[in-house]
Amino acid sequence: MEKKIIDDYEPGPLPSPRKMDRFGFLKQEINNPPDGLAKGREERRVRKWRKMIGVGGSDWKHYVRRKPHVVKRRIRKGIPDCLRGLVWQLISGSRDLLLMNPGVYEPYHLDFRGKLQFVLELKLKAKGDDMGAVGTQLVIYETSASELDIIRDISRTFPSHVFFQQRHGPGQRSLYNVLKAYSVYDRDVGYVQGMGFLAGLLLLYMSEEDAFWLLVALLKGAVHAPMEGLYQVGLPLVQQYLCLFDLLMKEHMPKLGEHFTQEMINPSMYASQWFITVFSYSFPFHLALRIWDVFLYEGVKIVFKVGLALLKYRHDDLVKLPFEKLIHALRNFPEDAMDPDTLLPMAYSIKGEPSALCPGDWTPTPSTVSRRLEELKQEYNKKDGKPSLSIEIKGNQKQTRLNDPWSLKVARSLVVVVVNPYCTKHLSATALKTSDLPVESRSSDLLLTPTAFGSHPEIFQVLT
Template identity: 90%
Template sequence: MEKKIIDDYEPGPLPSPRKMDRFGFLKQEINNPPDGLAKGREERRVRKWRKMIGVGGSDWKHYVRRKPHVVKRRIRKGIPDCLRGLVWQLISGSRDLLLMNPGVYEQLVIYETSASELDIIRDISRTFPSHVFFQQRHGPGQRSLYNVLKAYSVYDRDVGYVQGMGFLAGLLLLYMSEEDAFWLLVALLKGAVHAPMEGLYQVGLPLVQQYLCLFDLLMKEHMPKLGEHFTQEMINPSMYASQWFITVFSYSFPFHLALRIWDVFLYEGVKIVFKVGLALLKYRHDDLVKLPFEKLIHALRNFPEDAMDPDTLLPMAYSIKVSRRLEELKQEYNKKDGKPSLSTEIKGNQRQTRLNDPWSLKVARSLVVVVVVNHYCTKHLSATALKTSDLPVESRSSDLLLTPTAFGSHPEIFQVLR
């Protein structure tokens, strides 16, 4: 059964090394090789990092205690690619989890079964499909990705497997072994160092709701003019920012930028996702405030190439101060249980009088689905409806989402969407 399902994906022949970029993705355009100065600078950076972490990471904790500001500054500049996997394990706390749980990963992969196995198999080919490691059918990449996701779905049966996890696991597998990637995934979702991420994938997506709400408030505080324009055009973060949080920018952003964000994310926590998101809006602020609804949706999902330059975007993100205010808003959100008025949100987001074409109507209906999912995701809700909520609107099937059976014990909600 497993083999038959994977056979449905025909990736074609593997590309030659000359057609791949330095990360293993099919080249979109010709990149000039680094010049001698850049290569020399990178070698000096690697030597500094090797001295900082010691052999196999033996000096890491001591160095972090002595010079935390140096560590933070160097991580923000970017971890050398040849050391990235090791450093990610050190800063995430996953190395300690691995050492404390010998043999557990092997037990989960070999001897346990998961109710999510078919879902995982179906989604494997959708994870970094342009990367050579994951293109080959039954190849080492697809097998490793399956093993990690299956092991986690068994390790945490309450969360299981949810679409979106594959991009986290896939990214980790490009820099470390299966077992190391598994324990780093555990460290992230269970919160070994920072706040746990499992709420991004639990039924009802509670952490996604919270983060989108907080992001909306921060955006309106930092960019009131844009916030007012978004309110007038009925734009909210669930229409463009869900994947930023669910996959930590690994889904549709340039890989070199995603890596730099992940360097900081693993060391400083989720605040960098808020900062980068705000920086993207700030970068395009003057254009966004002039756009109507339909063009806003497109612009918020298609940022220009110059906005994706890490050396431009990240310094802008670092300059945005959100830590203290974010904690205040989290406390306020938790006091109110994070439950805005359903009727108010649906009424505000239908926009029937301003939608004159089928595409725009599809966007609005999909937004209402997101709002409904936020309020009505229970154990009785269709797993399919839940798992598609983090996908871009244009890639969802409206026929799949907009059916009475998709809302389980709440068929009356379907009438709101028609």
């Protein structure tokens, strides 16, 4: 009986040895080893980076202040893999957080690492019927919603990587420790599905404590916080990003935007995970790493740019596909589109000038993507000093007012109701015709009511 209980929590059998790529993932196909020229080039890059960051990162801040453009250029070319963990900590400021908070992670770490042993010891001391009673009490007292979610999701995080394959092995235990520690450190966020891929990615390049503080830097800030607010209840920032991405896509590729509208394709159907996990969920690992290098230094704008570059790369094919094939294509990009040396320069080149767009498919605009993104954010949050969305109660009917044409544009483009990022409902494109939206005679503002959406009142619920 005792043996069975312990086995439930002990590491499972080691996975059978198989060929792995240089990152530790099981190989899908045999790749040609790098030639001597490429190896020599990589060694020269490493020497440049070591000189730039100094011993243990001692020269990093000074170099960034003196030559920020050199730093940006080198990061965009890719951080050497052997230095990636250290450089990520320097870029994000997580190294400073760790040094300013010595021993803070240890209580969380020991608490949750020791919990399992504590539970087992008490269970082993109990006998007969008492054992079941003690076990039930411990489960009620010790577990939480976050803990159960974390345990459930651990085996789904990078399942093809050797570090995370063994059930309850070192990788899964480290992942649990980091996620559970963060869920206690930041109780407002706790744990949200998708965070496992962030923590898992970090653990492949640094220790548990370093990964924990980098997660803190991402979500709460040090130098900057590129993911602050991303995991709030209901993921409102993710939905805002998706809306902004849709508008940018339609500005940059109007022909594709028109086709998506006709086929009732919304970014919620294909791009949610791009923002939630910064491409670490289903994209090739070597591409995800290069995106993360830039993301940590430049922020979320690289996610928008890479997304636009992907659509641009497949533009000519996508504009010809019907709904079902479109969905498949948007979730399964070809291997040639996943080459970072092809995709990322295309992403960096996306500005707002006609030359950066698909020939004949662009409306000239003077602003860069990042500047336009900021403008759209401001429009999204506030228009002419009053909210874009206001709610009134008249009698027993709830009415929602869209205060400006831009908000109406958003409403018209919404053809998918997002219950959460993993659940969408496909709606009729006719649900949001302008004629369906009643307009009050005494105001130029637009007024939405549940009846304005015919057989689709769910849209009203999402907008409000």
